[in-house]
Amino acid sequence: MxxxxxxxxxxxxxxxxxxxxxxxxxxxxxxxxxxxxxxxxxxxxxxxxxxxxxxxxxxxxxxxxxxxxxAGRGEYLDESDLYDDVRPALSSLRELGTRVIVAGNQTIRAGELLRALDLPADFVITSGELGVAKPQPEFFQRVLSAAQVAPSTALYVGDHPASDIFPAKAAGLRTAHIRRGPWGHLWADSGEVVEASDWRIDSLTQLTAIVGR
Structure with a gap:
């Protein structure tokens, strides 16, 4: 589950x-x-x-x-940087009782910017804050530890095979590869990605049905 x-x-x-x-x-x-x-x-x-x-x-x-x-021209994020399906998908998942975590290879500053967006997530953490980055196994271990989550009950969603899908699978999580961005589109139909992905999606809103099952 x-x-x-x-x-x-x-x-x-x-x-x-x-x-x-x-x-x-x-x-x-x-x-x-x-x-x-x-x-x-x-x-x-x-x-x-x-x-x-x-x-x-x-x-x-x-x-x-x-x-x-x-120079005041550093990292910046606002609502326009989010994909349109992010808030609806994350909100629906939380309504189902699913814990939502945002965790990627970003700086400490990016973590602050993401939290300022007040996403419908239980918590946000970045590699800069963890002190270790994907695809290192320690990244996933530290995220799960911080969330107090067992890998067998967690699903990792990402676009990059080498940074997201393969290492998350190796860490014991289930995986969903999203066909989004250059990495997601380029490798969407790769045999290795198909084999390593428990699900392959085109929108985050599809996750609601996956969790519902």
């Missing part, structure tokens, strides 16, 4: 449009160029940040992140 659903953040509950556009503008890279490079590194199975490194090989991302924050 599924008692808890844990949601990835980027391209599961939030759009990454603003994130990549803001980096392009800050580094004076045409938005289309950076978007295309993101697609290229996704297809190659590389780290997202490699898209920026391809455009600016000498970039110090940590230094640039701090400079953006200092």
């Amino acid at each position: 599924i008692e808890t659903i844990v949601f990835d953040v980027g391209e599961t509950i939030t759009r990454d449009d603003r994130y990549w556009a803001s980096w392009a503008d800050w580094l004076d890279i045409p938005r289309h160029t950076l978007s295309a490079l993101v697609g290229a590194v996704v297809a190659q199975g590389r780290d997202n940040a490699d898209a920026i490194r391809l455009a600016r090989p000498a970039v110090d991302l940590a230094a640039e992140y701090n400079a953006r924050e200092a």
